[in-house]
Amino acid sequence: MKVGIVRFPGSNCEEDSWFAVVEHLREDAVMLWHKAHDLQGADVIILPGGFAHGDYLRAGAIARFSPIMTEVAAHAAKGGIVIGICNGFQIACEAHLLPGALLRNNRGYRSMPVTIRVEHSDTPMTAAASVGQCLTMPIAHGEGRFTASEEDLDRLEGEGQVVFRYVDARGTATPEANPNGAMRNIAGVCNAGRNVVGLMPHPERALDPLLGSTDGLVLFESLLATVNA
Amino acid sequence: MNFRVSVHVVPRRGILDPQGKAVGDALRTLGFARVAEVHVGRHVVIELAAESADAARRDATAMCERLLANPVTEDFAIAAVEAA
Numbered sequence: 001m002k003v004g005i006v007r008f009p010g011s012n013c014e015e016d017s018w019f020a021v022v023e024h025l026r027e028d029a030v031m032l033w034h035k036a037h038d039l040q041g042a043d044v045i046i047l048p049g050g051f052a053h054g055d056y057l058r059a060g061a062i063a064r065f066s067p068i069m070t071e072v073a074a075h076a077a078k079g080g081i082v083i084g085i086c087n088g089f090q091i092a093c094e095a096h097l098l099p100g101a102l103l104r105n106n107r108g109y110r111s112m113p114v115t116i117r118v119e120h121s122d123t124p125m126t127a128a129a130s131v132g133q134c135l136t137m138p139i140a141h142g143e144g145r146f147t148a149s150e151e152d153l154d155r156l157e158g159e160g161q162v163v164f165r166y167v168d169a170r171g172t173a174t175p176e177a178n179p180n181g182a183m184r185n186i187a188g189v190c191n192a193g194r195n196v197v198g199l200m201p202h203p204e205r206a207l208d209p210l211l212g213s214t215d216g217l218v219l220f221e222s223l224l225a226t227v228n229a
Numbered sequence: 230m231n232f233r234v235s236v237h238v239v240p241r242r243g244i245l246d247p248q249g250k251a252v253g254d255a256l257r258t259l260g261f262a263r264v265a266e267v268h269v270g271r272h273v274v275i276e277l278a279a280e281s282a283d284a285a286r287r288d289a290t291a292m293c294e295r296l297l298a299n300p301v302t303e304d305f306a307i308a309a310v311e312a313a
């Protein structure tokens with residue numbers, strides 16, 4: 001598997017994503033500058049966390065027009081895997097690669113561990129996980145409140161595009177378990193083609209016992225399993 | 230001709246606006262008891278060259294649709310078009 005990690009000016013989780021792929025999976029990764037027009041043959045593109053272009057205007061709004069996004073959109077249109085983590089999720093939504101929008105949290109900036117439940121295992125990021133599996137990993141964002149019209153939310157639920165939900169320790173989606181006011185506790189979604197997945201929590205920061213959780217590993221193993229399938 | 234176009238971008242009504250709510254709470258705390266609701270948006274001023282005021286308005290509308298407003302969650306209005 002070769003993973004291309006897009007580095008925007010202001011990205012700050014690209015090294016963590018690189019470390020996840022190279023050190024934990026022992027697979028290939030390449031950094032892709034946002035002004036490049038070549039994905040270098042990557043099977044999977046990761047849009048990493050951070051503050052691309054300073055999050056000016058709206059998080060992801062400017063990054064969406066970075067030159068490399070033309071190739072990322074073409075890769076996604078061909079069924080190629082694109083993963084958006086945190087700021088990368090915001091960028092993917094702004095680029096209309098994913099439905100909905102991520103608005104300012106209802107309770108300000110949140111940096112804390114959360115538990116998310118895997119809702120569907122038929123996506124490239126959850127293929128090695130099981131439905132109902134609960135994973136603990138950190139969030140660190142001020143704009144992660146997933147928002148869409150009620151009509152769109154019903155459609156997303158019906159099509160099985162809600163991939164991750166914030167839950168409590170017992171695996172129940174409660175208002176208390178929702179760190180940012182996301183509609184229907186949504187932490188991550190996929191597109192209709194199921195090849196683009198975005199989530200606010202950081203699996204790349206939950207790979208080592210030293211960091212408190214290794215629950216992020218199964219999501220990276222899912223990418224590998226999907227590419228090798 | 231040169232024009233100065235003012236654009237207002239605001240959160241769509243009905244979508245939770247925590248920033249507006251916090252500002253509203255603060256205003257009431259200061260004694261502005263009659264404040265009912267506050268919505269915090271963005272005011273963008275664009276200086277541009279265009280053939281006419283109508284053309285400048287059309288250009289600004291296209292800018293809002295493509296970049297300045299998020300069609301999922303925000304509404305925009307062209308507040309003013311002035312010769313610059």
